[in-house]
Amino acid sequence: MSTEKILIDEEIQLDPKRYIVSETDEKGRITFCNDYFIEICGYSKEELIGSPHNIIRHPDMPKVVFKLLWETIKQGKNINAVVKNRAKDGRYYWIFTEFESRRDVDTNEIIGYTASRKTISKHIIEVIANLYSKLLVIEETQGIEESEKYLIEFLREQGEDIEFVNIMEEIHKFY
Numbered sequence: 001m002s003t004e005k006i007l008i009d010e011e012i013q014l015d016p017k018r019y020i021v022s023e024t025d026e027k028g029r030i031t032f033c034n035d036y037f038i039e040i041c042g043y044s045k046e047e048l049i050g051s052p053h054n055i056i057r058h059p060d061m062p063k064v065v066f067k068l069l070w071e072t073i074k075q076g077k078n079i080n081a082v083v084k085n086r087a088k089d090g091r092y093y094w095i096f097t098e099f100e101s102r103r104d105v106d107t108n109e110i111i112g113y114t115a116s117r118k119t120i121s122k123h124i125i126e127v128i129a130n131l132y133s134k135l136l137v138i139e140e141t142q143g144i145e146e147s148e149k150y151l152i153e154f155l156r157e158q159g160e161d162i163e164f165v166n167i168m169e170e171i172h173k174f175y
């Protein structure tokens, strides 16, 4: 019998002083990741480089978040999003992620994207986890268009909550 412990649904505690950074080509294939990225997700550098970034996608993440992410960064606009990722051993971690595009200095064409991630407060995680689980149910029962409507309405309603708006302001601004 295998003695290897499979850890599922356990949260990884992140160091608030360290950033988790990765870069992709224009299609979302990983071209670079820093040491902390490798340490946290548990995949080797060899497994990561060249793989699509959904290698660490968590099934609790609604599709609409990635739809908005790609629609925004493809236009060369920056966007911030709260993301739940899954490590190789099944554990998860929540991060605040800033996505930016990288351009060719001569042609100005987008040649890839950079994501820089840091920890967020438990309060924000609770709000977002609740929102994302609703979006997932809507996606399963009514489809992604309804999920997008719900998300946009939710973001509008957050107008008064400064901390939350800061977190999602780029998605909000986009509309």
Ligand SMILES: Cc1cc2nc3c(=O)[nH]c(=O)nc-3n(C[C@H](O)[C@H](O)[C@H](O)COP(=O)(O)O)c2cc1C
Residues within 6 Å of the ligand: 022, 023, 024, 028, 052, 053, 054, 055, 056, 057, 058, 061, 066, 083, 084, 085, 099, 113, 114, 115
């Ligand atoms: C620079 C960059 C970083 C990304 N980082 C993540 C990430 O940390 N976690 C994640 O699930 N998707 C990330 N994505 C989005 C993935 O490319 C993909 O859209 C997402 O995982 C959904 O995959 P799917 O459409 O195959 O389900 C990133 C994309 C880019 C361009």
